[in-house]
Amino acid sequence: MTKNHCLAKHIADAAWSKLITITSYKAEWAGKRVEFVNPCNTSQMCSGCGQIVKKELSERIHSCPYCGLVLDRDHNAAMNILRLGLQSLQNSGRCQSLQ
Structure with missing residues (x-):
């Protein structure tokens, strides 16, 4: 369909x-x-230093020229999504254990 x-x-x-x-x-x-987060640039942003590292969809490894972090692209995106979700909770005051 x-x-x-x-x-x-x-x-x-x-x-x-x-x-x-x-x-x-x-x-x-x-x-x-x-907790929903905006997924924009989560696989492009380095989870180590926060710099945007542009890459093609076919590139499966994240390799940051700024801080030297090398890991799977999906793992990098997952770490960024987790950070964004935790920040969202902390900023809204809904998660007391993060403060």
């Missing part, structure tokens, strides 16, 4: 919406919460 260009975007949007709904429900059930 996603090969039909008229329906593909709607199907993909519904899948992401369902993932968010299920993840939020399971987190609430476990006494946790889901």
